[in-house]
Amino acid sequence: MRESAAERHDRLLALVRQRGSARVSDLATQLGVSPVTARRDVEELAGRGLLDRVHGSVSWPRDATPAPAAGTGGNGLVLGMLAPSSTYYFAEVIRGAHEAAAQAGARLILRISDYRPQEDQARTEGLLAAGAEGLLIAPGWQHPGDPAAFGDWIASLPVPTVLLERRPAAGSPLDGLDRVCSDHAYGVLLAMRHLVDLGHGAPLLMARADSPTAVAVRSGYAEALDVLGLRPPQDVIDSVPAELAPEAFEEAVQALREAVTSGVATAALVHNDVDAIQVMQRLAELDVRVPDDLALIAYDDEVAGLADTPLTAVAPPKRDVGRHATELLVERLGRSSGTPRRHLTLLPQLRVRDSCGASLSET
Structure with missing residues (x-):
């Protein structure tokens, strides 16, 4: 499957955020694209205020607020959601989240990982770059070893985060995050x-x-x-x-x-x-x-x-999982960081x- 420009931008933003700064030529090598494509991507992202560009290098803006997503007008909360799929099981989860966001006057922006956990972080960086002030994360884990291999980064995200339908290992860094799951x-x-x-x-x-x-x-x-x-x-x-x-x-x-x-x-x-x-x-x-x-x-x-x-x-209760997780995230964004985290478990029928x-x- 050919990678879209949006997916490539997500990977580029993830690389720069991890390193703080990077040379454009190095980014081209890491992304597997030509220097011309890397320069064009960097120019577009810098023009949107998502990167700082100086003398062949780029850096993550230290003091810049992410640009608001199109159509928000800069008003109201912007919530980001990462889901492994937009169909079958997660279609209802997304629907519930969208309904709760609309009720709260917030805008929900969505990215899909297609059950490729190695790309979850890049997709999430794209959400942050698009202005997400809080995150709903359902990692694309498929195998028992995936949380350890592809999950530690979630605990260090710079905005409030709620896990959806995922139960990390007890005592792991992710176990201390808010989460909403079906039992x-x-x-x-x-x-x-x-x-x-x-x-x-x-x-x-x-x-x-x-x-x-x-x-x-x-x-x-x-x-x-x-x-x-x-x-x-x-x-x-x-x-x-x-x-x-x-x-x-x-x-x-x-x-x-x-x-x-x-x-x-x-x-x-x-x-x-x-x-x-x-x-x-x-x-x-x-x-x-x-x-x-x-x-x-x-x-x-x-x-x-x-x-x-x-x-x-x-x-x-798929729809309720999305709804309650969004309500929890909106509440978290309006309360102090010292408020105890919550694990909410919903019962199937x-x-x-x-x-x-x-x-x-x-x-």
């Missing part, structure tokens, strides 16, 4: 308890491992089994996107089919909605029917209700549909 362990427990109350034994888990939510669902599954006094019927079935790895997806579906036909399990929780719908479709082709042969619950509730057999689903054989309701 995915609670959501998993809701699903498991519902299935057990319907008369099923310990449900199986089929889950991805490519996002913080997926990791939280997996750990929540182990906790729920312990709370309910159950033993896992077998190991967690590793799931992958069907369009990216069709053979691995087929292997996962076959493992679930075998568990059902052999009597190992009569219920399953699948993360996420898209995978759950595709799993149900493929199982039908293999003569395993939902809910007759298998009670199925999806996790995320983005499109679960649109399946041929509407899927019961755990619904994290279980939306009961047809895929477990129960009547339509919400708990």
